[in-house]
Amino acid sequence: MSSPLITLNNGQTIPAIGLGTWQSKPNEVARAVEHALKAGYRHIDCAWAYGNEKEVGEGLRASGVPREEVFITSKLWGTYHRRVEECLDQTLANLGTTYLDLYLVHWPIAMNPNGNHPVMPMLPNGNRDIDASRDIKDTWKDMEAMVKTGKVKSIGASNFSQMTLEKILLTAEIIPAVNQLELHLYNPQLKLLEYLKSKGIVPQAYSPLGSTNSPLFDDETATEIAKKHGLKNTSDVLLGYLLAKNAFVLPKSVTPSRIESNLTGAMEAYNALTPEDIKVLDGVAAGGKQKRFIMPPWGIDLGFDDWPVPTK
Numbered sequence: 001m002s003s004p005l006i007t008l009n010n011g012q013t014i015p016a017i018g019l020g021t022w023q024s025k026p027n028e029v030a031r032a033v034e035h036a037l038k039a040g041y042r043h044i045d046c047a048w049a050y051g052n053e054k055e056v057g058e059g060l061r062a063s064g065v066p067r068e069e070v071f072i073t074s075k076l077w078g079t080y081h082r083r084v085e086e087c088l089d090q091t092l093a094n095l096g097t098t099y100l101d102l103y104l105v106h107w108p109i110a111m112n113p114n115g116n117h118p119v120m121p122m123l124p125n126g127n128r129d130i131d132a133s134r135d136i137k138d139t140w141k142d143m144e145a146m147v148k149t150g151k152v153k154s155i156g157a158s159n160f161s162q163m164t165l166e167k168i169l170l171t172a173e174i175i176p177a178v179n180q181l182e183l184h185l186y187n188p189q190l191k192l193l194e195y196l197k198s199k200g201i202v203p204q205a206y207s208p209l210g211s212t213n214s215p216l217f218d219d220e221t222a223t224e225i226a227k228k229h230g231l232k233n234t235s236d237v238l239l240g241y242l243l244a245k246n247a248f249v250l251p252k253s254v255t256p257s258r259i260e261s262n263l264t265g266a267m268e269a270y271n272a273l274t275p276e277d278i279k280v281l282d283g284v285a286a287g288g289k290q291k292r293f294i295m296p297p298w299g300i301d302l303g304f305d306d307w308p309v310p311t312k
C-alpha cells in the first residue's frame with residue numbers, strides 16, 4: 001500500500017505518510033528505513049541533528065527503491081543558521097544523495113556556531129547558547145538560495161508559529177512549502193492550521209502519536225471511535241484524524257509490524273472517519289486534554305499560544 005499524495009504550493013507532490021527517524025538508533029534506523037520502503041513508504045523525514053542520516057542512507061540503498069521514487073526531507077540545525085549550505089552539504093553526504101526533496105529550518109532559533117558544542121552549545125549558567133543577533137529572515141534568505149543551487153527542491157519551516165512566519169513573510173521570495181509542527185489529538189493547533197491554509201503552507205504533523213511513552217494510545221475517545229469503525233488500533237485513528245485535517249503524518253517506528261500498521265491503519269482510518277468523528281476529535285484537546293510533549297528549553301518566546309513565555 002502507498003499513501004495519498006499532497007500537492008505543495010510549488011506543484012511538487014509528497015506522499016502524505018512519511019517515516020519519522022528522530023531517536024531511531026543508528027543501528028536500528030537502516031533496517032527501519034529499508035523495511036518501510038519495502039512496505040510501501042515513499043517519504044522519510046530526517047534531520048542533521050538526529051545523528052543517524054548515514055544509516056538512513058544505508059537503509060535507502062538496501063531497499064533497492066530508486067532514489068528518485070523517495071521523498072526525502074532533512075532539516076537545518078540551529079548552530080548552522082549562518083552556514084546553511086555547509087549543513088546541507090553534510091546532510092547530502094551523510095545520506096549519499098545529491099539533492100533533497102525538502103529542506104526545513106528545524107527551529108527558528110540560531111545557536112552560537114562557535115560555542116562549546118557543535119549541536120547543543122551551552123552557556124556557563126546552563127542556558128542554551130542562543131545566537132540572538134541572527135535574524136530569522138536572513139536564515140530564510142539563505143534557505144532560498146539553496147533552491148537555486150538545485151540541491152533542494154522545496155524549502156519549508158518547522159516549529160514556526162504565526163508570529164515567526166509573519167516575520168519571514170515580510171521579505172520572503174519563496175513561501176514555505178510546509179510547516180512541520182507538533183500536531184496530534186492533544187495539540188491540534190486548530191488556529192494555526194487555519195492560518196497556514198490561508199497562506200498555502202501545508203502542515204506536517206510531527207509526534208503524531210504523541211512521541212515516546214505516549215498517553216494518546218489510551219485515549220478513550222480515539223479508542224471508542226476505532227472500535228466503532230472496526231479499526232485494529234487506536235493509533236490508526238490518531239493518524240487518520242491528522243490526514244483528515246490535510247496534514248502529513250510522520251510516525252516514527254523501528255518496529256516492523258508498527259511500521260506496516262501505521263501505513264495501512266492510517267489509510268483505513270482516514271477512509272472510515274466521518275465529519276462527525278472529526279468534530280468530536282477536534283474537541284478532545286479543548287475539552288481539557290491540551291498537551292504539548294516536545295518543549296525544548298529555548299528560553300525565548302516562540303509565539304505559540306499554548307507554550308508559556310519564559311520568565312527572564
Ligand SMILES: NC(=O)C1=CN([C@@H]2O[C@H](COP(=O)(O)OP(=O)(O)OC[C@H]3O[C@@H](n4cnc5c(N)ncnc54)[C@H](OP(=O)(O)O)[C@@H]3O)[C@@H](O)[C@H]2O)C=CC1
Pocket residue numbers: 019020021022023045046106158159180181205206207208209210211212213214217233235250251252253254255258259261262294
Ligand atoms: N521538527 C521537529 O522538531 C520534530 C520532528 N519530529 C519528526 O516526527 C517524527 C515522529 O515524531 P516522534 O516524536 O518520533 O513520535 P511519534 O509520535 O511518531 O511516536 C513514536 C513512538 O511511538 C511508538 N510507536 C510507533 N508506532 C506505534 C504503534 N502503532 N503503536 C504503538 N507504539 C507506536 C514508537 O516506538 P518504536 O519505534 O519502538 O516502535 C515511538 O516510541 C520524528 O521521528 C521526526 O522525524 C519529531 C519531533 C520534533
Ligand SMILES: O=C[C@H](O)[C@@H](O)[C@@H](O)[C@H](O)C(=O)O
Pocket residue numbers: 022047049294296297
Ligand atoms: O526533531 C526533533 C526535535 O526537534 C529535537 O531535535 C529537539 O527537541 C531537540 O531534542 C532539542 O532539545 O532541542
